[in-house]
Amino acid sequence: MLRDWGSRDQAFIDLTAELTARLLTVAHGEGNHVAVPLQGSGTFIVEAAIATLVRPDDSLLVLSNGAYGERMIAIARRLGRRVEALRWPEDRPVNPISLDQALFSDRSITHVAVVHCETTSGLLNPLGEIAQVVARHGRALLVDAMSSFGALPLDAEAMVLTSVMASGNKCLESVPGVAFAVIAKQALLAARHNCPSLSFDLYDQWRAFEASGQWRFTPPVQVVAALVSALRRLEAEGGPTVRCERYYRNFKILDDGMRELGFRAFLQPTVQSPIIATFRQPTERWFNFSRFYRSLATKGFVIYPGKLTTAATFRIGCIGAIEAAHFVGLLRSVETVMAELRDGRRTPGEEPRARYHLAPSMAA
Numbered sequence: 001m002l003r004d005w006g007s008r009d010q011a012f013i014d015l016t017a018e019l020t021a022r023l024l025t026v027a028h029g030e031g032n033h034v035a036v037p038l039q040g041s042g043t044f045i046v047e048a049a050i051a052t053l054v055r056p057d058d059s060l061l062v063l064s065n066g067a068y069g070e071r072m073i074a075i076a077r078r079l080g081r082r083v084e085a086l087r088w089p090e091d092r093p094v095n096p097i098s099l100d101q102a103l104f105s106d107r108s109i110t111h112v113a114v115v116h117c118e119t120t121s122g123l124l125n126p127l128g129e130i131a132q133v134v135a136r137h138g139r140a141l142l143v144d145a146m147s148s149f150g151a152l153p154l155d156a157e158a159m160v161l162t163s164v165m166a167s168g169n170k171c172l173e174s175v176p177g178v179a180f181a182v183i184a185k186q187a188l189l190a191a192r193h194n195c196p197s198l199s200f201d202l203y204d205q206w207r208a209f210e211a212s213g214q215w216r217f218t219p220p221v222q223v224v225a226a227l228v229s230a231l232r233r234l235e236a237e238g239g240p241t242v243r244c245e246r247y248y249r250n251f252k253i254l255d256d257g258m259r260e261l262g263f264r265a266f267l268q269p270t271v272q273s274p275i276i277a278t279f280r281q282p283t284e285r286w287f288n289f290s291r292f293y294r295s296l297a298t299k300g301f302v303i304y305p306g307k308l309t310t311a312a313t314f315r316i317g318c319i320g321a322i323e324a325a326h327f328v329g330l331l332r333s334v335e336t337v338m339a340e341l342r343d344g345r346r347t348p349g350e351e352p353r354a355r356y357h358l359a360p361s362m363a364a
């Protein structure tokens with residue numbers, strides 16, 4: 001990131017080519033797919049993929065069991081696309097049998113969209129079974145794989161996925177600022193002139209890469225360089241399977257330890273992904289989430305508020321360049337903070353409003 005890349009320079013053109021090649025490899029899309037990066041956060045690429053691939057006469061069915069499924073519905077509505085939803089509670093996976101019935105009874109549905117790992121809760125949807133149903137009905141499947149890409153198993157070709165959308169700052173462990181879609185080449189070729197937005201047109205974005213190897217509009221060069229580095233690190237670690245095992249180890253230590261401390265997990269183990277864990281907030285009167293959060297942050301651990309509509313929860317992520325020792329340290333801090341809250345004590349050094357959160361290594 002500290003190198004001053006020229007966005008139209010050959011070195012950066014080579015870097016972009018390495019980026020798309022590596023993304024295709026991770027997605028198992030080397031045969032029939034193309035990788036199209038886009039400036040922006042994850043939502044940008046979800047919006048761009050829907051805008052580019054779903055035509056005005058098409059009909060999109062969104063399978064939703066959390067905030068990110070709902071976001072795809074909102075995006076399609078904004079774009080003026082025909083959209084319907086099949087919904088499940090936030091702790092229930094998408095049911096492929098209901099999907100089968102929906103596709104059987106409504107022939108007008110052309111596209112199906114689903115979130116692979118619903119980061120709202122940490123729930124893992126059965127992507128393989130969903131993809132089989134969609135392929136059997138000959139419809140197109142768009143997958144928001146934001147929080148699973150690079151760790152959980154996904155095969156764009158074998159699963160016949162029309163589009164896989166993700167970003168660099170989740171399981172790829174890079175910095176935010178670039179997102180991408182891995183799209184079936186035939187579907188993208190058929191999507192010319194379809195996108196109502198100029199900047200979000202992934203067909204045009206792809207044609208520019210094809211024509212010159214360059215980005216259509218100014219790329220965040222440092223962010224792209226970081227993502228290529230991160231993809232090299234993923235390969236060096238042993239690829240998604242090995243990375244996923246590390247996340248599982250993280251998750252297991254966290255889950256066991258939190259249960260031991262008396263916390264209750266929100267999800268059943270059968271639907272739990274190793275990406276992020278949701279815990280119910282303790283119901284004791286002395287528990288106060290913002291103090292819990294701030295005390296942990298003072299100790300170097302920044303957790304995540306809950307995003308569920310139904311229950312008071314909080315979340316702890318298991319992804320990133322973190323491993324067992326970090327979770328052992330986290331659990332020790334959770335235990336300390338809970339004792340402080342129970343006894344009405346304050347963390348030594350805890351500011352009422354912590355302004356800077358330093359990782360322990362940086363604070364040292």
Ligand SMILES: *Cc1c(COP(=O)(O)O)cnc(C)c1O
Pocket residue numbers: 041042043044046068115117118119144145146147167
């Ligand atoms: C993070 C995430 C997104 C995108 O969020 P941004 O804030 O736009 O980066 C979309 N879907 C899922 C499942 C996610 O986890």
